[in-house]
Amino acid sequence: MEPLVSVNMCTIRPVPRWKQMLDSLEKQKFTDFEYVITDALYNKRKAEVEKLFKDYSFPIVYVKDKPWFHSDEERFGTRPGLSSARNTGVIHSQGRLMIWHDDNSWFPPDWISRHVKVFDAGFDGMAGMSHGTYSPKALEEYRGRYEEVGHLNWAPKQREDDRCGPCQVANKPCPHVEKNGKKTFIKDYREDYNKNVIMVPDFESGKNVEYNILPVGWLYGTNMSIRTEYVLKINGFPEEFCGQMGSEDSFTTICLQRAGAKLLLDKNCYVIHVSDEHHKGMNTIFDFTNNELMLMDGKMHFSNEKYVQNLLFKEKNRFRNNPQFNLREMRTQKLEELY
Numbered sequence: 001m002e003p004l005v006s007v008n009m010c011t012i013r014p015v016p017r018w019k020q021m022l023d024s025l026e027k028q029k030f031t032d033f034e035y036v037i038t039d040a041l042y043n044k045r046k047a048e049v050e051k052l053f054k055d056y057s058f059p060i061v062y063v064k065d066k067p068w069f070h071s072d073e074e075r076f077g078t079r080p081g082l083s084s085a086r087n088t089g090v091i092h093s094q095g096r097l098m099i100w101h102d103d104n105s106w107f108p109p110d111w112i113s114r115h116v117k118v119f120d121a122g123f124d125g126m127a128g129m130s131h132g133t134y135s136p137k138a139l140e141e142y143r144g145r146y147e148e149v150g151h152l153n154w155a156p157k158q159r160e161d162d163r164c165g166p167c168q169v170a171n172k173p174c175p176h177v178e179k180n181g182k183k184t185f186i187k188d189y190r191e192d193y194n195k196n197v198i199m200v201p202d203f204e205s206g207k208n209v210e211y212n213i214l215p216v217g218w219l220y221g222t223n224m225s226i227r228t229e230y231v232l233k234i235n236g237f238p239e240e241f242c243g244q245m246g247s248e249d250s251f252t253t254i255c256l257q258r259a260g261a262k263l264l265l266d267k268n269c270y271v272i273h274v275s276d277e278h279h280k281g282m283n284t285i286f287d288f289t290n291n292e293l294m295l296m297d298g299k300m301h302f303s304n305e306k307y308v309q310n311l312l313f314k315e316k317n318r319f320r321n322n323p324q325f326n327l328r329e330m331r332t333q334k335l336e337e338l339y
Contacts, residue, residue, distance in 0.1 A: 004116070005034070005112060011041075015048055015052060024107040029113050038088045038089045066091065096119075098228055108270060124261035125264075126224065127220045128266050129271075214253065219253035219256070230256055232327055233259050235320050238321040
């Protein structure tokens with residue numbers, strides 16, 4: 001019997017870092033799901049990874065990334081690319097709802113069920129929130145806070161810099177933090193998330209629950225779900241983004257909304273980024289270089305943002321991606337024919 005939900009992870013992270021994710025998936029209240037892992041390092045560590053799976057009761061599908069269909073001339077950087085890996089997961093998934101997260105995450109027990117509630121209410125996708133932490137001790141503080149109040153709305157200070165992540169990146173003063181004793185509380189720095197309130201029936205409690213209509217361009221790739229039929233309608237994630245990192249989730253949100261998908265934000269649906277400051281990421285492992293371009297605002301941006309700019313201002317009717325293949329047809333092929 002096919003599961004209702006396919007949870008997808010695309011990874012390059014060392015295998016020992018996966019245990020926190022798998023352990024928290026094992027404790028999910030909602031259990032009708034499969035776990036689909038697309039591994040860029042599949043050929044190097046297949047045996048090591050498959051030993052890990054025996055400790056878990058949920059079904060796991062473990063695959064390598066499919067071939068990338070763009071020519072060398074079309075890309076700015078080098079493979080592998082997240083959109084191609086996500087599309088690989090789509091090919092191998094059986095669920096009617098697909099959920100994605102990053103490969104360094106921890107989930108509260110109600111994480112999947114929160115996405116399913118939106119699906120059951122007739123919506124086509126949802127974005128949740130994400131917090132970051134940089135040590136096992138900090139993760140335990142998050143877990144304790146979740147057990148105490150049932151949700152996560154703050155982050156303990158983990159670095160000398162008191163600013164939230166976006167303000168650190170922009171190197172500007174931060175109005176988004178409050179201090180209470182030794183704790184640093186981080187407000188919601190995305191003001192657009194507080195607009196367009198909508199009440200949605202919760203069939204479990206029988207009450208209406210407050211959500212927000214998702215702002216255009218804000219499907220957050222580390223905590224998002226999309227109805228499978230809409231993933232196929234837009235033909236997956238845009239693989240022209242595979243040459244660089246970033247922005248493909250924003251681009252995908254726009255395509256989904258143009259295709260008619262109804263998307264919500266649940267500010268109480270969290271994942272925790274458990275980061276390893278010593279982890280060698282994609283840039284190091286694959287000699288991956290991020291390029292920048294000057295865009296319409298006269299500022300330098302990651303070159304992938306050019307695609308988002310073109311979608312908004314030059315390709316105003318586009319909602320379908322990847323004209324070089326049909327993802328729906330690829331799902332019906334024998335798996336060995338994909339490689």
